Amino acid sequence: MSGINYSEKIPNNVNLVSDRTLQRALEHWQPKFIDWWRGMGPTDFQGADVYLRTAVSVDADGWAQYGAVKMPDYRWGIFLADPVAERKIGFGVAMGQPAWQSVPGEYRSTLRRLIVTQGDTEPASVEQQRLLGHSCPSLYDLRNLFQINVEEGRHLWAMVYLLHAHFGRDGREEAEELLARHSGDADKPRILTTFNEPIGDWLSLYCFTYFTDRDGKYQLKSLAESGFDPLSRTCRFMLTEEAHHMFVGETGIGRVVKRTLEVMKELKTDDPAKIRAHGAVDLPLLQKYLNFWCSSSLDLFGSEISSNSAANFANGLKGRPDETTYDDHVLREKTFDLRTPKGSESVPMLNALNEVMRESYLKDCEIGLKRWNRTIERAGFPGLALKLPSSRFRRSIGAWAGQPVDPQGNLNSKEDYSRELNNWIPSEQDRAFVQSLMQRVVEPGKIAGWVAPPDRGINNLPVEYEYVKLH
Numbered sequence: 527m528s529g530i531n532y533s534e535k536i537p538n539n540v541n542l543v544s545d546r547t548l549q550r551a552l553e554h555w556q557p558k559f560i561d562w563w564r565g566m567g568p569t570d571f572q573g574a575d576v577y578l579r580t581a582v583s584v585d586a587d588g589w590a591q592y593g594a595v596k597m598p599d600y601r602w603g604i605f606l607a608d609p610v611a612e613r614k615i616g617f618g619v620a621m622g623q624p625a626w627q628s629v630p631g632e633y634r635s636t637l638r639r640l641i642v643t644q645g646d647t648e649p650a651s652v653e654q655q656r657l658l659g660h661s662c663p664s665l666y667d668l669r670n671l672f673q674i675n676v677e678e679g680r681h682l683w684a685m686v687y688l689l690h691a692h693f694g695r696d697g698r699e700e701a702e703e704l705l706a707r708h709s710g711d712a713d714k715p716r717i718l719t720t721f722n723e724p725i726g727d728w729l730s731l732y733c734f735t736y737f738t739d740r741d742g743k744y745q746l747k748s749l750a751e752s753g754f755d756p757l758s759r760t761c762r763f764m765l766t767e768e769a770h771h772m773f774v775g776e777t778g779i780g781r782v783v784k785r786t787l788e789v790m791k792e793l794k795t796d797d798p799a800k801i802r803a804h805g806a807v808d809l810p811l812l813q814k815y816l817n818f819w820c821s822s823s824l825d826l827f828g829s830e831i832s833s834n835s836a837a838n839f840a841n842g843l844k845g846r847p848d849e850t851t852y853d854d855h856v857l858r859e860k861t862f863d864l865r866t867p868k869g870s871e872s873v874p875m876l877n878a879l880n881e882v883m884r885e886s887y888l889k890d891c892e893i894g895l896k897r898w899n900r901t902i903e904r905a906g907f908p909g910l911a912l913k914l915p916s917s918r919f920r921r922s923i924g925a926w927a928g929q930p931v932d933p934q935g936n937l938n939s940k941e942d943y944s945r946e947l948n949n950w951i952p953s954e955q956d957r958a959f960v961q962s963l964m965q966r967v968v969e970p971g972k973i974a975g976w977v978a979p980p981d982r983g984i985n986n987l988p989v990e991y992e993y994v995k996l997h
């Protein structure tokens with residue numbers, strides 16, 4: 527296992543002390559990062575003591591140490607998963623050759639773009655979530671939000687390390703740009719659309735962490751396959767942290783479902799108006815939030831047909847998530863059946879890898895739905911089961927972009943589509959209602975009325991533990 531060296535200014539397990547150039551670059555960037563955190567991170571909570579998990583080593587049981595920390599003092603640093611001895615490239619034309627320890631010249635700009643695109647999402651999500659602390663449903667939730675925020679901050683560090691260590695001057699410039707773009711900024715927005723959507727309420731946060739952090743998981747899994755070994759090792763370690771973000775999403779939505787069902791039983795009704803009047807989220811409203819965030823996240827995988835992702839695969843830069851579970855790692859012959867608005871067509875598999883990835887992502891998304899639907903069914907409301915929207919619904923990228931498709935995947939007329947859209951994704955009134963539920967609850971052990979308490983606390987502590995001391 528690799529322990530992390532905390533005796534230096536920047537905690538790391540990459541022996542930073544022996545690389546003065548890199549150390550200087552990172553030490554130069556660090557104060558700018560802290561400025562960014564203070565200016566664009568969670569508002570007004572910088573002095574709070576938060577019960578946070580910090581990595582102390584990168585092996586399975588050593589990476590989580592818990593204790594009260596003020597967020598600006600969090601030990602952000604550089605942690606790579608342990609190297610795999612004699613690791614080989616696992617796919618593409620260079621399959622079987624030793625993994626690269628430095629950037630191959632011909633792939634330099636492509637790898638830089640992949641790293642910058644991933645890196646940009648990390649601070650973006652912190653910015654999107656920065657106001658949520660003011661309307662937290664409990665201290666438990668508040669702590670989880672901050673845990674995610676500091677880890678996304680660390681993911682930014684992870685990508686900046688790669689830029690500084692392997693891309694020289696352009697890498698350093700890109701690292702500055704990662705702090706200069708801001709989510710939703712009119713002049714300098716974040717690179718990907720979903721990361722410019724505001725997250726103004728906790729129902730959106732649960733959906734974002736369920737759907738969008740899961741896109742992150744799939745991107746990281748495919749980059750963990752990369753022939754560029756430092757990228758692979760960085761992403762492998764990030765994945766251990768990402769799991770908690772999706773946990774927050776899955777249990778968060780599960781707790782909303784649970785609370786709604788309690789209200790429905792108490793009132794003996796499934797009438798949305800009555801459920802809302804009682805301060806809970808009716809299931810059709812939750813469905814609209816799922817439709818919105820799922821469809822928005824699906825665009826992050828890119829076009830169904832992509833020569834970029836074909837080249838990235840062929841060149842060994844970005845694989846498929848869980849590449850070893852496939853039997854063909856070169857994909858010279860394979861084809862893929864693609865459905866477009868014009869009908870079915872057979873395309874080279876190599877060009878359809880974004881779609882392959884989107885399909886495995888959607889399978890992963892189904893897991894939570896099954897769990898929530900079991901609760902709904904057990905409560906006696908099988909007709910109210912939640913569903914994922916069709917992957918053709920509300921797409922802005924690819925073959926289905928701008929097509930008037932309903933959440934079931936059927937083509938509608940443009941008029942029907944525009945008329946019905948407010949029944950499929952949250953309307954202004956829906957958002958205003960959800961906003962009205964967002965009352966801050968910060969007494970230890972207390973919880974807002976629209977969400978059930980969690981089944982257990984953090985790290986074996988009771989649910990009523992004071993996870994954030996606000997002072």
Ligand SMILES: [Fe+2]
Nearest residue numbers: 648678681742
């Ligand atoms: Fe992340």
Ligand SMILES: [Fe+2]
Nearest residue numbers: 739742768771
């Ligand atoms: Fe995340």
